[in-house]
Amino acid sequence: MTPSLIAMSADNRFRLSFTAEADGVGLRDFLAESGISRRTLTAVKYQGGEILVNGEEKTVKHELRAGDVVTVIFPPEKPAEGLFPEEGELSVLYEDEALLILDKPAGQPTIPSKGAPSGTLANSVAGKFRKEGTPATVHIVTRLDRETSGIVCIAKNRHIHHLMSEKMKEGGVLKRYEAIARGSFSVRHFFIDEPIGRKEGSIIERMVRADGQQAVTEIRVMDTPGLPGEEISRLSVILHTGRTHQIRVHLAHIGHPLEGDTLYGGSAERIGRQALHCAGLSFNHPLTGAPIDINSPVPGDMLAAAGYRR
Incomplete structure (x- = not known):
């Protein structure tokens, strides 16, 4: 069900409004049909949110009539513990009340870790939210490895994060990568369908293994620009599953490691x-x-x- 209004409340809390289309529907069922998860509903009820029908607060047992306007005001969110807001440059590709989509540079971690508690993309987003008065923590929808560059999607609200996560589970989010791999390919378009699991003895590396999780990668060869004495291919890659290091592992498995990927056999x-x-x-x-x-x-x-001249 598409909300009729997407806005911030007077105190800057995120809010959505929906219009009931039939008589006799319970408010709890209506909210579930509108995509409000049980967990989100609990947070609204106990953590400072509100559920209004035609401007009046109601319980989830309330019965709706056609034309009623249901407004959900979501509770403010606190930044996650260990996420320190920082000022930092952000390359914004898209932004609205619900989503923030950024272009992450190579070398920057997406989220903090014990070894890198600051300087991450999430630290800078938390700083942006604090500066703008956005009462939300940083919900990463699509995460990238430190050395992978490109598009990262962030939800501004736990409800939006839930909706995007459901989309990803259902295959409703298409992520396209470009890669530079060693060698040339005899086939221009193919799929790699090989299960991926953790490599024994390592907490970082993954490998193709029979007892791993299903992983499907679609490959298109865009160009083979070549370098003196070497064969290099520029690839367009689509993930149909989201396993850790999936593209890197699959390409290494078929003998075409990414350039620069020394963890999986590439050359630096x-x-x-x-x-x-x-x-x-x-x-x-x-x-x-x-x-x-x-x-x-x-x-x-x-x-x-890849050998292109700029």
Whole structure:
């Protein structure tokens, strides 16, 4: 059900309004049909949110009539513990009341860790939210490895994060990557369908293994620019599942490791990081249903690694 209003309340809390289309529907069922999860409903009830029908607060047992306007005011969110707001440059590709989509540079972690508690994309987003008075923590929808560049999608509210997560489970979010891989390919378009699991003895590396989780990667060869004495291929890659290191593991498994990906057999002679970039993100907006199609150009270090002249 598409909300009729997407806005912030007077105290800057995120709010959505829906219009009932039939008599006799219970408010609890109506909210569930509108995509409000049970967990979110509990947070609204006990953590400072409100549920209004025609401007009056009601319990979930209330019975609606056609034309009633149901407004959900979501509780303010506190930044996650250990996430320190910082000022930092952000390359914004798209933003509205629900979503923030950024272009992450290579070398920047997406979220803090014990080894990198600051300087991450999430730290800078938390700083942006604090500066703008957005009462939300940072909900990462699509995460990238530190050395992978490109598009990262962030939800501004736990409800939006829930809706986007459901979309991803249902295959409603298309992520397209570009990669520079070693070698040439005899087939221009193919799929790699091989299960991926953790490599024994390592907490970081993954590998193709029979008892792993299903992983499907779609590959299109865009170009084979070549370098003196070497064969290099520029690839367009679509993930049909979201396993850790999926593209890197699959390409290494078939003998075409990413340039710069020393963890999986690539060479660092031409680029100092794995030559992988999230270049496209497409989905229908979780609230309005409008198509969203975001693109990010391939960075110069990857083009240089492939032998392109700029």
